[in-house]
Amino acid sequence: MLSNTSTSAKRGRAFAVCASLVAAGAIAILTFNVSNEIRLLGSARSDNVQWFLVQTQVEFLEFAQQVDQDPLDMPQLRQEFDIFFSRITTFQQAPVFEDLRTDSASRKYLDSVIVFLEQAATLIDTTDDELVAQLPELIVLTDQVSLVVRALANSSLELYAQTADEQRAEVAGTLTQLALATAALIGVLALAIIYLNLLNARVYHREREKNQTMSRMQSVMGTSLDGVVVCDADGKILEFSPAAEGIFGHSKAAVLDLNIASVIVPDHLLHANEAGMERMRIGGDMRVIGKGRVRLEAKHKDGHIFPVELAIQNAKTDEGTIFISFLRDISHEVMAEAELVTARDKALASEKMKTEFLSTMSHEIRTPLNGLLGNMNLLRDTELNENQDRYVGYMETSGRLLLSHVSDVLDITRYDAGKLNTRIEPVNISELLQDIVDNQASTAFQNETSLVWGWCGVKMDWVLSDLDRLQHVMMNLIGNAVKFTRRGKVSVTIENVGEGDAAELLVKIIDTGQGMSEDLIKRVFDDFVTGNTAYDRDVGGTGLGLSIAKRFVNALGGEIGVESIVGEGSTFWVRLPVHEAEAPKVVHVKSIKHQPGRSLKVLLVEDNEINRIVAREMLQAEGHTVVEAHDGFEGVELSKEDEFDIILMDISMPIMDGHAATRRIRGDGGASAKTAIYALTANAMIEEQEKFLKDGMNGILTKPLSRDALRSVLYQTGRQVDDDDAMLINHSHRAETRDALGEETFVKLRSRFVNEVDKLEVWLGSDEAHDFLEIASRTHKVAGSAAVFGADRLRETLKEIEAAAKLRDTEAIVERTKPLGIVWQRTKFDLVS
Numbered sequence: 001m002l003s004n005t006s007t008s009a010k011r012g013r014a015f016a017v018c019a020s021l022v023a024a025g026a027i028a029i030l031t032f033n034v035s036n037e038i039r040l041l042g043s044a045r046s047d048n049v050q051w052f053l054v055q056t057q058v059e060f061l062e063f064a065q066q067v068d069q070d071p072l073d074m075p076q077l078r079q080e081f082d083i084f085f086s087r088i089t090t091f092q093q094a095p096v097f098e099d100l101r102t103d104s105a106s107r108k109y110l111d112s113v114i115v116f117l118e119q120a121a122t123l124i125d126t127t128d129d130e131l132v133a134q135l136p137e138l139i140v141l142t143d144q145v146s147l148v149v150r151a152l153a154n155s156s157l158e159l160y161a162q163t164a165d166e167q168r169a170e171v172a173g174t175l176t177q178l179a180l181a182t183a184a185l186i187g188v189l190a191l192a193i194i195y196l197n198l199l200n201a202r203v204y205h206r207e208r209e210k211n212q213t214m215s216r217m218q219s220v221m222g223t224s225l226d227g228v229v230v231c232d233a234d235g236k237i238l239e240f241s242p243a244a245e246g247i248f249g250h251s252k253a254a255v256l257d258l259n260i261a262s263v264i265v266p267d268h269l270l271h272a273n274e275a276g277m278e279r280m281r282i283g284g285d286m287r288v289i290g291k292g293r294v295r296l297e298a299k300h301k302d303g304h305i306f307p308v309e310l311a312i313q314n315a316k317t318d319e320g321t322i323f324i325s326f327l328r329d330i331s332h333e334v335m336a337e338a339e340l341v342t343a344r345d346k347a348l349a350s351e352k353m354k355t356e357f358l359s360t361m362s363h364e365i366r367t368p369l370n371g372l373l374g375n376m377n378l379l380r381d382t383e384l385n386e387n388q389d390r391y392v393g394y395m396e397t398s399g400r401l402l403l404s405h406v407s408d409v410l411d412i413t414r415y416d417a418g419k420l421n422t423r424i425e426p427v428n429i430s431e432l433l434q435d436i437v438d439n440q441a442s443t444a445f446q447n448e449t450s451l452v453w454g455w456c457g458v459k460m461d462w463v464l465s466d467l468d469r470l471q472h473v474m475m476n477l478i479g480n481a482v483k484f485t486r487r488g489k490v491s492v493t494i495e496n497v498g499e500g501d502a503a504e505l506l507v508k509i510i511d512t513g514q515g516m517s518e519d520l521i522k523r524v525f526d527d528f529v530t531g532n533t534a535y536d537r538d539v540g541g542t543g544l545g546l547s548i549a550k551r552f553v554n555a556l557g558g559e560i561g562v563e564s565i566v567g568e569g570s571t572f573w574v575r576l577p578v579h580e581a582e583a584p585k586v587v588h589v590k591s592i593k594h595q596p597g598r599s600l601k602v603l604l605v606e607d608n609e610i611n612r613i614v615a616r617e618m619l620q621a622e623g624h625t626v627v628e629a630h631d632g633f634e635g636v637e638l639s640k641e642d643e644f645d646i647i648l649m650d651i652s653m654p655i656m657d658g659h660a661a662t663r664r665i666r667g668d669g670g671a672s673a674k675t676a677i678y679a680l681t682a683n684a685m686i687e688e689q690e691k692f693l694k695d696g697m698n699g700i701l702t703k704p705l706s707r708d709a710l711r712s713v714l715y716q717t718g719r720q721v722d723d724d725d726a727m728l729i730n731h732s733h734r735a736e737t738r739d740a741l742g743e744e745t746f747v748k749l750r751s752r753f754v755n756e757v758d759k760l761e762v763w764l765g766s767d768e769a770h771d772f773l774e775i776a777s778r779t780h781k782v783a784g785s786a787a788v789f790g791a792d793r794l795r796e797t798l799k800e801i802e803a804a805a806k807l808r809d810t811e812a813i814v815e816r817t818k819p820l821g822i823v824w825q826r827t828k829f830d831l832v833s
Contacts, residue, residue, distance in 0.1 A: 056087040057153040064142050072135065074128050081124050085117055099163060100156050109152035116145035227327040233320055235259045235277055247308075247329050249301030264327075266299045289314050289323070298327065307334045368610075373704040375610070378617050422466040422555055426581040429470075429505070430461045433492060436474050440482045449485045451478075453492035460496050460503065463578040469552040470576075473560075474507070476545040477572050481511040488512035488569070503580050509572045516564040524562060525550040600624045600645040600714060603672070605635035605661065606680065607653040611703070615648065615680070618710055632656030632664075640670030643822055646717045647672065648701065651681040651692070659695050666696040669818040676717050680705070728827045730790035737788055750831065753785050757794070757824055764801075764817050775813065776805035794827045 063080040066073060091097050091110065100106040119141055123134045131138075227244030231237050237260050240252040248264050255263050265273045280289070289312050298308040309328040314321055376392050384392065437453050444451040481490045490511045498504035516524060525546050553560040557577050564570035602624050606612040612628060619626045627644070629635035633656040639647065647665070651658035662677055679692040679700045692700055701709055738746045760782050764775070783798035797820050804812035 052087070052090070053153045053156045056084070056091065057149055059084045059087050060146070060149045064146060067135070067139055067142050072132065074131065077131075078124055081120065085121070088113055088117055097156075100159060103155070103159050106152060106155045106159060109148050109155060112148045113145060113152060116141055116148070225328070227325075227329075229260060229264070229325045229327065231260045231323055231325070233277075233280070233323075235261055237263065238322065244327065247327060248298070260325075264298050266297050266305050269297065295330070306331050375614060377707055378614065378621075422469060424464050424466060426462050426584050427465045427467045427470060428461050428583070429463055429465075429494065430455075430459070432467070432471060433474060433494065436471070436478050437492065439475070440478055443479075444482045444485075444490065447482065447485060448487045449482060450489045451482060451492075452490075453494070456493050456495035458496060460505075460580055462581040462583050463503065463505070464581045465576065465578050466552075466556060469556060473549045473552050473574065476549045477509045477574070480545065481509050481513065481570070481572070485511045485513035485569075497575075498577070503578050505574075505576045505578055507574045507576075510569065511571075512569040515566040515568050515570055516562070517566055521562060521564055525560070600717060601642075602626050602714075603629065603635060603638060603644040603647040603675075605629040605632060605647065605653070605658070606650040607631055608650070611650070611680075611705075615705060615710075618705070618707055619714075622711065622714060624714065632658060632661030636661050636664045636668070636670075639665045639672035639675070640668060643671040643826075644675050646714065647675055647677045648680045649677050649697065651679055659691065662692075662695045662697055669815075671822055673818075678713055728791070728793045728823070729830050730792050733790035734831075737790065750789060753789060754828060754831070756785060757782055757828070761821060761824055764820065772805045772808050776802045779805065789831060791827050791831065793823050797823050 059080065063077070063084045066077040066080045069077075088110075092101070092114065101110065120138060123131060123138045123141075126134065224241060224243050227247040228239065228241035229237060229244050230239035237255050237258055240250070240255050242252075245251055250263060261270055261273050261277075293309045293311045296308055296310050297305050299305055307330050309330045311326045313324050313326075315324065372395070376395055379392055433453050437451055441451060478490070478492060488511065490509065493508045493510070495506045496503055497506045550560050553574055553576065559575045560573070562570060562572045602619055604612060604615055604619070604626050606615060606628070607630055612630075616626045616628065627638060627642070629638055631653045632649075635647070635649065636656065649658045649662060653661075656664070658679060658681070665675075665677065666673060676698045677696065679697050681692070681700065681703060699713060701713060741749065760778055763778070764770075779798045779802040783795045783802065786792075786795040786798060797816065800816040801813060801820070804816050
């Protein structure tokens with residue numbers, strides 16, 4: 001705004017000056033013209049033209065008078081003639097008479113007078129006697145020219161009178177123009193004065209605003225906590241605020257007109273600063289101008305480097321572009337951020353340590369549990385008396401309870417890490433509650449407590465939810481109500497309180513037990529809260545049940561709460577959003593343990609001796625052959641040498657763990673490179689199990705090892721092995737070949753074919769160099785023979801080697817040759833059987 005006002009004032013002044021100069025120039029020109037006209041008029045008066053013309057006529061009359069005088073005075077006559085002659089000569093030659101000489105009428109008269117003078121001069125210039133004798137002729141000439149002389153004088157007087165009138169008219173016109181120009185100049189000057197007064201008033205107003213703005217800016221700069229540094233395009237400091245003085249330790253007086261780089265820019269940033277300034281001076285990219293706050297390093301007066309937050313803006317002024325920098329010392333913020341980062345890293349490290357600890361503890365606890373429960377499972381296969389069978393049952397119950405506690409801790413960890421997954425499927429909520437009530441009926445009977453449940457309102461059996469999570473919640477809430485109620489009543493009600501299609505189940509578990517205090521109500525869903533001391537004496541528990549139930553309810557998008565009065569009882573409620581579902585179709589599947597399966601060759605890789613014995617006994621009891629490896633490295637070596645139907649791989653082992661061993665088996669291309677590998681692990685963490693699959697494993701068996709889970713995996717693997725074997729030989733085609741050739745010829749050709757493939761396998765596996773064309777030729781020949789006997793898998797393998805040889809791709813030949821031995825051994829076994 002101030003710049004615009006200054007520009008307007010400058011334009012106004014320029015306009016006034018230009019108008020004044022133009023008017024003054026016009027007046028000067030007109031003044032010069034008037035002066036010249038006056039000068040010309042003055043010159044006419046000095047020459048006294050009109051007097052000269054009259055005097056000329058007078059001189060002529062005096063001459064004529066002397067001519068007529070008697071007696072004739074010769075000297076006087078000649079003198080008067082000479083005077084008249086002189087007048088005419090002057091008339092003829094003087095510049096002042098130029099206008100007369102150019103006038104046609106005056107010129108005619110003048111020429112006649114000149115003729116008279118020439119004729120008279122002839123007579124005058126003779127002797128006196130001759131003059132007397134010729135006097136009559138002179139008188140005649142004089143009488144004849146007298147009228148001409150008078151006409152010359154009169155015409156000249158008229159001409160000069162006309163000229164004088166014209167000059168006076170021109171002078172009057174010029175004076176009029178001069179007056180108009182003067183009036184215009186006065187008008188322009190008056191307008192300029194008015195305009196300049198307006199501009200001065202405006203400038204005064206703007207200057208006052210500018211001063212007020214500058215005063216406010218000075219106040220802002222003086223009170224701003226951010227340092228403000230203003231510099232020009234060359235980096236020269238123009239302003240240095242008090243806050244900047246405090247931040248950098250320099251006084252304003254000491255740094256004004258200095259280059260900003262030498263004052264606050266650290267030495268290691270000088271080159272970058274100069275490059276940036278040069279880029280801005282030539283109109284290049286302004287990387288930090290107007291980009292908000294950026295973090296940089298600055299230099300203090302004492303030389304130490306500290307972090308600052310910088311924001312730069314540019315502005316256009318009459319003196320050029322200036323740059324305004326706002327700087328803030330963020331040393332404390334950086335230190336605080338560093339402390340926060342350190343604290344965060346420690347927290348993350350602590351969380352990671354907790355997860356690793358829980359993972360390790362899961363493994364360490366589940367490993368002995370695997371041996372404990374597995375051996376009890378095996379023990380039940382032996383003959384036991386009644387007491388032994390009861391004791392084994394007690395041990396199994398305790399082991400499963402311990403396993404449940406371990407799972408609870410892992411569920412908490414997964415939820416807190418945001419990795420607790422839910423599996424939504426159709427759930428019969430009525431059957432679920434009925435099963436739980438039936439399960440708790442015995443405990444309720446022992447506590448002399450009645451346990452009932454029922455629907456309120458319209459019944460809705462099938463809903464979409466997570467069966468396992470929902471079962472855990474209801475089992476915990478109903479189990480707690482029964483556990484803490486003596487000689488009372490526990491009632492479970494369920495109601496659909498949703499509106500329209502949005503179903504929402506409200507489950508209430510109401511008991512007449514001891515109730516809870518206000519303090520316990522606030523903490524009952526926290527971890528490891530088990531109630532008061534009296535409860536602890538009567539019942540056990542880890543205090544994790546309700547905290548896990550709350551996590552599960554939250555994961556399902558619901559709410560859980562409690563209302564209780566000490567001495568009267570408690571009411572736990574759960575509100576869950578669900579969707580109504582249709583009952584799934586019932587599919588009857590035979591139990592796996594009744595499915596006959598083929599005997600499999602199993603590689604068991606396990607470092608724990610007890611777990612190895614349990615797994616081996618289970619496998620052998622199912623009729624499978626077991627080869628044992630005590631660590632991952634030994635398992636890899638065994639897998640190279642022999643082809644197994646399935647590999648059970650422990651994860652935590654010395655020398656080489658299960659992750660590395662699996663990757664090595666898959667990558668080495670050994671005999672069991674494509675064999676199914678199942679993780680045999682005590683680690684139940686979801687994220688860890690995902691890593692097993694990424695390493696190349698086909699599935700996971702969790703410790704403690706379940707016989708049913710093991711049977712399921714073995715049965716599926718057996719079927720896959722049978723399917724793979726079926727694909728080796730096209731039995732229908734082989735039968736057709738046998739019928740066409742006859743048994744004797746077929747056996748001979750088959751023997752020759754087997755010998756041919758054996759030789760090819762040895763030749764390809766030798767260290768000698770082979771020609772690509774020879775490899776392609778021999779594999780093509782054997783592949784044709786394989787087609788005759790229906791050895792489709794072998795034929796495909798040989799065709800792949802042939803194609804690689806034709807492309808002269810050595811690596812592809814080696815890669816395609818690796819599975820040849822396995823395919824051929826299995827094909828040969830099936831071919832000759």
